[in-house]
Amino acid sequence: MSDVILRLDGISKSFDGKQVINRLDLEIKKNEFVTLLGPSGCGKSTTLRIIGGFEKPDEGCVIFEGKDITALPPDKRHINTVFQKYSLFPHMNVEDNIAFGLKLKKKSRSYIKDKIEYALGLVNMDGYGKRMPMSLSGGQQQRVAIARAIVNEPQILLLDEPLGALDLKLRQKMQLELIKIKKEVGITFVYVTHDQEEALTMSDRIIVMNKGIIQQMGSSKSIYDEPQNAFVADFIGESNIIDGIMKRDCLVNIQGVDFECVDVGFGKLEPVDVVIRPEDLTIVKRGEGYLDGTVISEVFKGAFYEIVVKVSDYEWLIQSVNPAAVGSIVGLTIIPDNIQIMHKPISEDAEVIKDE
Amino acid sequence: MNKRSLWSGPYILWMIGFTVIPFCMILHYALTDRDGAFTFRNLLAMFEPVHLKAMTVSVEVAFFCTVICILLAYPLVIAMKRLGLFGKSYTILVLILPMWINFILRLLALQMILSNNGVLNHIFSILGLPPHELANTRTAMMIGIVYDYLPYMIVSIYNSVADIDDDIIEAARDLGAGSLTVFFRIILPLSVPGLLSGIVMVFVPSMTSFVTANIMAGGKIQLIGNIIEQEFITTMDWHLGSGLSVILMIFVLLSMAFTSRNDPDYGMSKIW
Numbered sequence: 253m254s255d256v257i258l259r260l261d262g263i264s265k266s267f268d269g270k271q272v273i274n275r276l277d278l279e280i281k282k283n284e285f286v287t288l289l290g291p292s293g294c295g296k297s298t299t300l301r302i303i304g305g306f307e308k309p310d311e312g313c314v315i316f317e318g319k320d321i322t323a324l325p326p327d328k329r330h331i332n333t334v335f336q337k338y339s340l341f342p343h344m345n346v347e348d349n350i351a352f353g354l355k356l357k358k359k360s361r362s363y364i365k366d367k368i369e370y371a372l373g374l375v376n377m378d379g380y381g382k383r384m385p386m387s388l389s390g391g392q393q394q395r396v397a398i399a400r401a402i403v404n405e406p407q408i409l410l411l412d413e414p415l416g417a418l419d420l421k422l423r424q425k426m427q428l429e430l431i432k433i434k435k436e437v438g439i440t441f442v443y444v445t446h447d448q449e450e451a452l453t454m455s456d457r458i459i460v461m462n463k464g465i466i467q468q469m470g471s472s473k474s475i476y477d478e479p480q481n482a483f484v485a486d487f488i489g490e491s492n493i494i495d496g497i498m499k500r501d502c503l504v505n506i507q508g509v510d511f512e513c514v515d516v517g518f519g520k521l522e523p524v525d526v527v528i529r530p531e532d533l534t535i536v537k538r539g540e541g542y543l544d545g546t547v548i549s550e551v552f553k554g555a556f557y558e559i560v561v562k563v564s565d566y567e568w569l570i571q572s573v574n575p576a577a578v579g580s581i582v583g584l585t586i587i588p589d590n591i592q593i594m595h596k597p598i599s600e601d602a603e604v605i606k607d608e
Numbered sequence: 609m610n611k612r613s614l615w616s617g618p619y620i621l622w623m624i625g626f627t628v629i630p631f632c633m634i635l636h637y638a639l640t641d642r643d644g645a646f647t648f649r650n651l652l653a654m655f656e657p658v659h660l661k662a663m664t665v666s667v668e669v670a671f672f673c674t675v676i677c678i679l680l681a682y683p684l685v686i687a688m689k690r691l692g693l694f695g696k697s698y699t700i701l702v703l704i705l706p707m708w709i710n711f712i713l714r715l716l717a718l719q720m721i722l723s724n725n726g727v728l729n730h731i732f733s734i735l736g737l738p739p740h741e742l743a744n745t746r747t748a749m750m751i752g753i754v755y756d757y758l759p760y761m762i763v764s765i766y767n768s769v770a771d772i773d774d775d776i777i778e779a780a781r782d783l784g785a786g787s788l789t790v791f792f793r794i795i796l797p798l799s800v801p802g803l804l805s806g807i808v809m810v811f812v813p814s815m816t817s818f819v820t821a822n823i824m825a826g827g828k829i830q831l832i833g834n835i836i837e838q839e840f841i842t843t844m845d846w847h848l849g850s851g852l853s854v855i856l857m858i859f860v861l862l863s864m865a866f867t868s869r870n871d872p873d874y875g876m877s878k879i880w
């Protein structure tokens with residue numbers, strides 16, 4: 253028996269003739285923490301709403317535990333959602349909000365009472381049962397919304413940018429709490445965010461989307477270390493992305509200089525995208541690296557210096573523990589392992605988004 | 609007085625001239641007899657059988673008209689929300705369009721439709737149904753009243769249903785609520801402010817819509833408004849007319865206070 257709990261099979265969706273999801277295939281395993289990551293408007297919420305039953309796909313089907321649930325309305329699915337705007341029922345107190353789903357399922361009074369207590373404890377909101385949603389802070393409301401969804405023991409919990417409205421400190425705290433909650437309840441989480449750090453911190457698996465198309469799937473580490481195209485490289489963390497030409501296997505020409513690398517299987521003299529992480533570049537003395545350039549800025553970031561070195565018309569971003577004097581000429585070097593070579597995108601869908 | 613509050617001057621003058629002074633005069637008439645002597649007789653006259661009966665009929669009529677308006681308005685508003693017609697500029701326009709036509713003209717048209725050889729009976733005869741003598745009946749009057757005041761109910765309910773976030777309804781569906789549950793547990797309780805202001809806007813004028821009663825019921829039914837009208841216009845007993853008016857006003861204010869007291873959170877602010 254496979255441990256796939258949900259499968260999206262060739263899902264497409266357009267709004268007003270505009271394609272939002274384009275033949276999307278996706279498998280989600282039991283007990284996984286999957287994150288849909290991508291820029292605003294790339295179709296993450298729409299994908300989630302199709303899973304939740306709030307939108308019907310134009311094409312394709314949603315398979316839940318082996319059964320086609322594409323036509324099933326949201327109230328008939330064993331899936332619950334935590335919405336970005338909390339969406340608590342304003343006329344009910346916290347307890348009644350949490351009990352809403354259980355009452356509809358005709359659970360006994362004592363069962364409901366126990367569940368409320370358990371859920372409030374789980375989200376650190378003991379004693380808030382009688383409060384009205386309006387009297388709670390954003391973070392507290394979101395905790396109640398999480399409790400309200402979890403008490404129903406859904407097979408899958410969908411979370412659409414649940415921390416998006418919170419400030420940074422609180423967001424980081426809630427990220428850790430969500431991971432803890434996830435471990436405790438053992439429910440499959442499908443999480444949507446446009447914040448790559450959040451995705452890297454929380455997920456077992458990240459699905460990077462752009463323009464309704466999956467760009468890459470994989471663990472945080474594989475997405476970060478081995479982006480498959482320039483879009484992913486650019487979106488996940490900061491990167492230097494520059495044009496190169498593959499001379500032969502394991503040799504790439506960048507800015508007129510040959511670099512040793514580890515990538516094979518490209519066409520001879522094929523134009524490629526080269527991705528180099530800022531922390532992988534090392535500053536050396538002039539003439540001792542592959543490239544020489546002028547330091548044009550240096551900013552201390554706490555754990556490291558962020559340095560920009562201009563080599564002809566390209567500005568390399570470097571993270572270094574040592575400072576470098578602005579205006580000085582330095583060399584840049586890198587070990588072959590840290591050079592990522594990628595095919596140029598075939599369609600514009602995989603095109604690098606320029607700095608937002 | 610600062611300069612800004614001067615802008616409210618015209619309105620204040622208007623209110624003094626056409627509300628405060630007339631109200632004081634009515635109070636004066638209500639509490640005096642023809643010789644100018646103080647008396648409670650005009651107020652107590654409400655409890656004479658003929659007035660009491662008119663009052664009872666008025667409350668009954670107003671009650672049923674209000675209920676009918678609610679039953680017509682909610683499904684319409686829900687359907688509009690479902691169809692995504694909310695927030696479109698033309699929807700409210702369509703709803704309030706009837707209000708732009710003088711209500712007496714509307715009533716006369718309605719009278720033609722309901723009359724014994726009017727459009728309605730014509731349709732009935734085509735369908736092979738027996739004719740209905742609706743003209744000059746209580747039913748006709750209530751149809752007229754509902755027709756007059758339904759837009760107020762719709763607009764009030766519409767406004768407060770429009771305030772309900774789609775996310776909240778989706779959250780309810782997500783937690784297992786079907787359409788009926790969504791209505792009774794979410795939409796209805798959250799639209800109580802609009803419902804209450806709709807009730808006040810329909811119930812109160814329904815009780816006194818003597819012109820509608822005259823036109824649609826052919827003068828056969830006496831609402832409390834008709835009695836008061838007759839005291840002023842026909843009998844020329846301004847003292848008695850004023851006395852009845854004051855009692856009616858007290859009744860209306862009490863019922864409004866009662867309605868909004870049941871909803872301490874939002875009621876008052878929206879109704880007043």
Ligand SMILES: Nc1ncnc2c1ncn2[C@@H]1O[C@H](COP(=O)(O)OP(=O)(O)O)[C@@H](O)[C@H]1O
Binds near residue numbers: 272
């Ligand atoms: N109900 C809708 N009607 C019309 N357009 C929509 C609707 N929902 C989403 N869209 C459009 O689809 C695109 C993707 O939206 P969404 O899935 O919400 O993106 P994301 O959550 O990744 O930011 C956006 O351009 C958005 O404007």
Ligand SMILES: [Mg+2]
Binds near residue numbers: 293296297
């Ligand atoms: Mg979204």
